[in-house]
Amino acid sequence: MNTKALHLISYGLYIVGSKKGDKINAQTANTVIQVSSEPPVISVCINKQNLTHEFIEDSGVFSASIIAQDAPLKLVGGFGFKSGRDVDKFEGIDYKPGETGAPIVLDDTIAYLEARVINKVDVGTHTIFIGDLVAAEVLKEGEPMTYAYYHLVKRGTTPKTAPSFHED
Secondary structure: OOHHHHHHOOOEOEEEEEEEOOEEEEEEEOOOEEEEEOOEEEEEEEEOOOHHHHHHHHHOEEEEEEEEOOOOHHHHHHHHOOOOOOOOOOOOOOEEEOOOOOEEEOOOEEEEEEEEEEEEEEEOOEEEEEEEEEEEEEOOOOOEOEHHHHHHOOOOOOOOOOOOOOOO
């Protein structure tokens, strides 16, 4: 089996956030998808070791801020290669709480989605959280960053906890 075929699946790049009590956390993810249109449902796949997973499990809510193509690597890396257990990922970042209290990143993003979890699927190292869309907004015009653009143009890397990580 040639798992490099998995590298050809199209993905976007998002900052997925959630809350636990009065604390917030977020991480970079490439696994946000629209599941249905009536009613509008989205899903995200999160590694069980990540703090964001714990927060989504606790609160039952998540947000997905859609990263702009021209966003700096510092934004992607700040939410993707550091743990909220060790650093405040939101320090110096413009964000707002959404309708559910999940954080919505405003810096270098073009839109956001916000959902309330209605189901979840255990898929080994990750959980797929499925949520009813409760809010969505276009923040500004622009192109969304795709995972391919992040790798090929920005020369970004993939953390080991990502569902799309592969040892080369």
